Amino acid sequence: MTNTILRLPIVLKERGRSRSAHYQDIQQGLFTHPVQIGLRAVGWPYCEIEAINAARIAGKNDDEIRALVVKLEAARKSVI
Structure with missing residues (x-):
């Protein structure tokens, strides 16, 4: 399931966050x-x-999570 792309309703369930909190986390x-x-x-x-x-x-604290997010988004570019 690692290559699966999930839509917003499932992501919110997986995270246990509301829609507004989810988008605030992205910002x-x-x-x-x-x-x-x-x-x-x-x-x-x-x-x-x-x-x-x-x-x-x-x-992990917020700074460590931010570093992880940067790493995850950078890894998207290296996939063929």
């Missing part, structure tokens, strides 16, 4: 930006959701 660099999957559709790679949730569970 603050605490969650990855969505990927375009259609003309008017976006989603998030499941592996990124897993990684950020695991970091939260491990007790």
